[in-house]
Amino acid sequence: MKVLNPDEMRRMDETCIHKYKVPAQILMENAALSALSVIQEEYPHHSVLLVCGSGNNGGDGLALARILFSLEKDVEVLLLGNPDHFSKETSQNYRAVREIGIPLSLNPNDEELSFKPNRLIVDALLGIGLNRTVSEKYKAIIERMNHSGAPIFSLDIPSGIDGTTAQPRGISIRADKTICFGAPKRGNILSPGYVYNGELFCSRISFPPPLIRDWPGKTEFNIPSPLIQRDPLGYKNSFGRILIIGGGKNYQGAPALAAQAAYRSGAGYVTAAVPQSQASGFSAHCPEAVIQELQETTEKTISEKNETLLLDLASKHDVVLMGPGMTGQEETVSLIRKLIPLIPVPLVLDADGLNALAGSPDLTSKRKFQTVITPHLGEQKRLRLGLTEDQSLEERYGVICVYKGPRSRICQSDGKEYINLTGNDALGTAGSGDVLAGMVATLIATQESVIQGVCKAVLLHGLTAERYPGARESFTASDIIEALPRCLLEYKNNYNEMKQTFLGKMKMIP
Ligand SMILES: NC(=O)C1=CN([C@@H]2O[C@H](COP(=O)(O)OP(=O)(O)OC[C@H]3O[C@@H](n4cnc5c(N)ncnc54)[C@H](O)[C@@H]3O)[C@@H](O)[C@H]2O)[C@@H](O)CC1
Numbered sequence: 001m002k003v004l005n006p007d008e009m010r011r012m013d014e015t016c017i018h019k020y021k022v023p024a025q026i027l028m029e030n031a032a033l034s035a036l037s038v039i040q041e042e043y044p045h046h047s048v049l050l051v052c053g054s055g056n057n058g059g060d061g062l063a064l065a066r067i068l069f070s071l072e073k074d075v076e077v078l079l080l081g082n083p084d085h086f087s088k089e090t091s092q093n094y095r096a097v098r099e100i101g102i103p104l105s106l107n108p109n110d111e112e113l114s115f116k117p118n119r120l121i122v123d124a125l126l127g128i129g130l131n132r133t134v135s136e137k138y139k140a141i142i143e144r145m146n147h148s149g150a151p152i153f154s155l156d157i158p159s160g161i162d163g164t165t166a167q168p169r170g171i172s173i174r175a176d177k178t179i180c181f182g183a184p185k186r187g188n189i190l191s192p193g194y195v196y197n198g199e200l201f202c203s204r205i206s207f208p209p210p211l212i213r214d215w216p217g218k219t220e221f222n223i224p225s226p227l228i229q230r231d232p233l234g235y236k237n238s239f240g241r242i243l244i245i246g247g248g249k250n251y252q253g254a255p256a257l258a259a260q261a262a263y264r265s266g267a268g269y270v271t272a273a274v275p276q277s278q279a280s281g282f283s284a285h286c287p288e289a290v291i292q293e294l295q296e297t298t299e300k301t302i303s304e305k306n307e308t309l310l311l312d313l314a315s316k317h318d319v320v321l322m323g324p325g326m327t328g329q330e331e332t333v334s335l336i337r338k339l340i341p342l343i344p345v346p347l348v349l350d351a352d353g354l355n356a357l358a359g360s361p362d363l364t365s366k367r368k369f370q371t372v373i374t375p376h377l378g379e380q381k382r383l384r385l386g387l388t389e390d391q392s393l394e395e396r397y398g399v400i401c402v403y404k405g406p407r408s409r410i411c412q413s414d415g416k417e418y419i420n421l422t423g424n425d426a427l428g429t430a431g432s433g434d435v436l437a438g439m440v441a442t443l444i445a446t447q448e449s450v451i452q453g454v455c456k457a458v459l460l461h462g463l464t465a466e467r468y469p470g471a472r473e474s475f476t477a478s479d480i481i482e483a484l485p486r487c488l489l490e491y492k493n494n495y496n497e498m499k500q501t502f503l504g505k506m507k508m509i510p
Pocket residue numbers: 010013024027028031053054055056057058059060125126127128129130131132133134135138155156157169181205
């Protein structure tokens with residue numbers, strides 16, 4: 001399923017209206033009816049206060065007020081704006097609400113604003129037409145709604161969340177539930193917007209299937225797809241040979257976590273190239289890994305003298321992961337920068353590999369084999385140095401970029417983007433990224449393509465956190481590795497069901 005930005009959503013609405021001849025009035029009515037079905041299911045006994053703005057989002061709210069009133073619900077409307085400027089559809093609903101005699105305050109002053117904790121608030125102030133910082137007048141109302149103690153149900157998107165960036169524009173409604181219309185917008189799905197949305201519902205508001213299916217949008221969910229079956233006649237070298245280049249003084253755990261994660265996610269053979277003084281410590285952490293001892297700098301990090309050896313070793317593996325625990329030691333950084341363009345297989349760069357890359361996009365953009373980078377927020381900022389605002393990391397560095405964080409995004413240089421829905425805050429723990437890097441390297445080697453491998457690894461990594469039976473506070477990187485056998489099995493056996501339910505992150509409403 002596609003995830004749209006507000007411009008695309010408007011074009012989709014227009015196409016539905018003009019090409020498929022579904023009138024705008026019907027779309028608004030369907031939006032209101034789908035919101036009604038959520039209210040009937042989730043808030044069957046609540047009286048309802050609808051807070052409506054002057055755009056079509058407000059129109060949806062007015063249509064919903066009309067339908068609720070016809071069901072003899074206790075409803076009241078607060079409406080902001082000048083009715084002379086309403087769209088045709090919003091005007092029609094406004095006139096109906098007035099004629100029917102539904103209680104309505106137009107542009108209420110402070111005393112007329114009354115929010116009761118036990119009355120459901122329907123937030124229909126601002127939808128995808130939000131195009132600037134929330135005005136002072138709206139801000140005051142949003143604050144009052146947020147502090148009212150009442151449950152809030154947002155129509156289309158919580159008022160104040162930017163549909164493209166998912167950031168609040170100054171302030172935003174914090175909804176308990178949100179229903180998005182037609183298709184989910186980026187602001188419904190990405191961080192931090194998805195937290196403001198609360199529980200998310202989606203209605204197609206009768207958009208014809210080809211309109212949604214054939215939409216040329218470039219953003220979609222990272223939906224589970226089947227894992228490649230292991231060859232029953234395979235052997236260790238056919239199940240993915242991974243080379244991990246990492247480690248430095250005080251950082252032997254990072255490559256060890258990556259190596260364990262690689263084995264637990266299916267790698268047949270893992271070589272760990274680490275500074276010689278750390279080899280024995282490494283073996284204690286991951287006895288399955290084959291160790292390549294490397295010459296060291298005086299600071300016990302990987303020396304530049306290993307260049308030829310490492311390139312030769314890389315050529316004997318399917319994928320290389322470089323970076324975990326390598327430190328920012330000058331000579332080591334220089335080695336990383338020499339190796340990046342020359343490594344003759346797909347390359348995953350993480351941690352110090354990314355720090356060494358930052359500011360030199362040509363190192364990766366000219367590589368003959370694909371590169372995957374997995375930066376967290378701090379690393380993203382460093383990698384952005386020297387880039388213009390409209391340039392993306394994936395485009396400028398010529399890589400697949402995994403933007404790690406809540407709702408990680410996996411982006412290709414051609415603009416295709418997959419939003420991952422698995423995971424939670426438990427993953428914010430030291431070593432979590434090292435584990436992910438090991439999983440990414442392995443699934444790249446074992447799945448049908450580099451992008452498929454990356455998508456599956458990110459999904460699986462998030463799943464381990466969701467399936468953890470303990471408190472999120474207690475979750476560690478080792479728990480991810482420990483959960484992999486179960487989660488991998490669940491993914492293998494149930495991907496189809498996971499696909500149907502979108503992993504429970506969004507409920508489809510007729
Ligand atoms: N045919 C369609 O286009 C459909 C649209 N629908 C609804 O229509 C919404 C989009 O409608 P609109 O494009 O009219 O936009 P909105 O209803 O989101 O808001 C536009 C209004 O808000 C004002 N505004 C924008 N930014 C503001 C700010 N920061 N502070 C205060 N006021 C601000 C604008 O001046 C304008 O009056 C969707 O979110 C959805 O709820 C649905 O009815 C489904 C069909």
